[in-house]
Amino acid sequence: MSNTFNNMVIYNGYPLSIVIAITFHSLVLAALLYLQTNNRIEALDLIQPTVIKALLIDENPQVRNEQILERQRLERIEDQRRQREEQARREQQQQEEQQRAEAERQRQERERSALLERQELERLQAEQLRREQEDRETEDQRQRELAAEQERQRQAAERDRQEQQVVAEAAAAEVARTEFELVQSATGLIQQVVQENWSRPPSARNGMRVLIKMSMLPTGEVIDVSITETSGDAAFDRAAETAVYRAAPFIELSVLPINIFNDNFRSLTLIFQPEDLLN
Amino acid sequence: MNNALSPVQLILNASLPVQIVFLILLLASVVSWVMIVQRWLVLSSANKGVLSFEQRFWSGIDLSQLYQEGTQMQKEQVQVVGLENIFRAGFKEFMRLRQQQSVDKEALMEGAQRAMRVAYSREEEKLDRNLAFLATVGSVSPYIGLFGTVIGIMEAFIGLANQAQATLQVVAPGIAEALFATAMGLFAAIPAVIAYNRYSASVDRITGAYITFSDEFSSILHRQVHTD
Numbered sequence: 001m002s003n004t005f006n007n008m009v010i011y012n013g014y015p016l017s018i019v020i021a022i023t024f025h026s027l028v029l030a031a032l033l034y035l036q037t038n039n040r041i042e043a044l045d046l047i048q049p050t051v052i053k054a055l056l057i058d059e060n061p062q063v064r065n066e067q068i069l070e071r072q073r074l075e076r077i078e079d080q081r082r083q084r085e086e087q088a089r090r091e092q093q094q095q096e097e098q099q100r101a102e103a104e105r106q107r108q109e110r111e112r113s114a115l116l117e118r119q120e121l122e123r124l125q126a127e128q129l130r131r132e133q134e135d136r137e138t139e140d141q142r143q144r145e146l147a148a149e150q151e152r153q154r155q156a157a158e159r160d161r162q163e164q165q166v167v168a169e170a171a172a173a174e175v176a177r178t179e180f181e182l183v184q185s186a187t188g189l190i191q192q193v194v195q196e197n198w199s200r201p202p203s204a205r206n207g208m209r210v211l212i213k214m215s216m217l218p219t220g221e222v223i224d225v226s227i228t229e230t231s232g233d234a235a236f237d238r239a240a241e242t243a244v245y246r247a248a249p250f251i252e253l254s255v256l257p258i259n260i261f262n263d264n265f266r267s268l269t270l271i272f273q274p275e276d277l278l279n
Numbered sequence: 280m281n282n283a284l285s286p287v288q289l290i291l292n293a294s295l296p297v298q299i300v301f302l303i304l305l306l307a308s309v310v311s312w313v314m315i316v317q318r319w320l321v322l323s324s325a326n327k328g329v330l331s332f333e334q335r336f337w338s339g340i341d342l343s344q345l346y347q348e349g350t351q352m353q354k355e356q357v358q359v360v361g362l363e364n365i366f367r368a369g370f371k372e373f374m375r376l377r378q379q380q381s382v383d384k385e386a387l388m389e390g391a392q393r394a395m396r397v398a399y400s401r402e403e404e405k406l407d408r409n410l411a412f413l414a415t416v417g418s419v420s421p422y423i424g425l426f427g428t429v430i431g432i433m434e435a436f437i438g439l440a441n442q443a444q445a446t447l448q449v450v451a452p453g454i455a456e457a458l459f460a461t462a463m464g465l466f467a468a469i470p471a472v473i474a475y476n477r478y479s480a481s482v483d484r485i486t487g488a489y490i491t492f493s494d495e496f497s498s499i500l501h502r503q504v505h506t507d
Contacts, residue, residue, distance in 0.1 A: 016316065016320065017312075017317035025305075025312065
């Protein structure tokens with residue numbers, strides 16, 4: 001009789017069986033993990049993020065406004081510079097003309113005096129010469145004074161204008177700051193709501209881009225949505241359009257001051273551009 | 280992120296009911312494998328016991344000497360199993376009854392056969408033990424796995440309902456986790472079913488050998504009784 005088998009079956013073979021069963025399961029688990037680690041290298045490009053983040057790029061009206069303001073300011077400065085140059089040129093011209101006229105007049109005077117001289121003899125010559133000289137001197141002085149006065153006035157006006165400009169700019173910046181915050185929060189809100197309502201079609205691909213122009217009433221109601229730049233995919237365009245309609249109305253906009261609304265939200269362009277799709 | 284779909288991560292990320300299902304299935308699998316190995320040891324030793332004892336029995340050895348060898352083995356703390364037990368029970372009963380002069384031949388045969396039947400029942404019970412457990416694991420664990428899968432998929436869809444964007448990536452881990460429960464159920468069930476079928480056939484064969492042997496042995500005893 002085989003003693004080894006008899007010994008194995010002591011306690012009906014349970015200890016050995018337990019050891020074998022547990023070893024077997026451990027091996028299976030180890031094999032599974034091993035295969036998984038090997039697969040992981042191949043599957044690396046298939047790995048997907050669990051969280052899908054829809055990205056909505058908004059053409060910020062505030063930035064646009066700032067750009068416009070900046071452009072206007074530059075234009076103003078340019079204008080002023082041109083005006084100043086123009087004025088300087090005009091003044092110079094005037095002076096030159098005056099000088100020319102003076103010279104002409106003097107020449108005529110001299111001719112006339114020469115004539116008189118010739119007509120009235122030596123007696124008058126000395127006196128006339130003296131009077132002429134006096135006249136010329138007073139005239140010169142008068143002109144110099146006039147020019148100086150004009151220059152002074154011009155400088156004062158320039159200074160005044162500059163001061164006014166600085167004050168106006170500071171005030172505009174102050175207004176723009178509070179406006180900026182309001183616009184920013186309203187824009188963020190619109191962006192968020194639209195994004196929540198945006199369900200992208202299966203045909204959506206990264207880099208697709210559709211520009212949606214929406215017109216709103218001050219109550220936040222959307223009266224018109226139009227596609228200004230299509231992505232080339234009709235379903236994608238439609239999804240963006242639907243997102244805006246679904247998100248409407250933006251009741252929060254009704255609390256904005258009307259001028260801010262008019263400047264920024266009367267007509268708003270949204271860019272829909274997914275950048276996180278996996279395809 | 281890289282191994283989000285590895286089995287370990289799946290198990291750890293699963294919800295509590297699904298984890299309980301995993302645990303039940305793992306236990307069922309381990310225990311059924313303990314049974315499989317243990318049954319295998321018992322049945323193969325019984326099989327070998329049948330072959331070796333039949334060889335010894337038909338080798339022309341004197342029956343009382345064979346009985347003495349068995350007694351000797353028991354003294355040496357070696358288990359006596361299978362056919363030898365049946366033989367010993369029948370032979371012991373036969374010798375005992377034969378020593379009592381008052382017992383007639385029919386009663387003698389009947390007593391020996393009854394003793395062998397009792398020993399046979401014991402041996403059969405030893406062989407059959409735990410097979411029912413394997414059958415249970417084989418038939419029930421796919422259902423447990425399916426239950427885990429249903430719960431897991433339900434949770435995946437409930438999670439999906441809260442998502443603004445229903446993408447495959449949102450539900451995929453949940454469904455993979457749920458399907459892993461079914462996989463575990465099948466992993467536990469398949470070996471159990473195979474082992475159950477194989478072992479029950481094996482038990483049938485061995486018990487058939489026992490019955491045949493006890494019939495043969497009782498015919499030998501019968502001859503002995505009637506030749507006296």
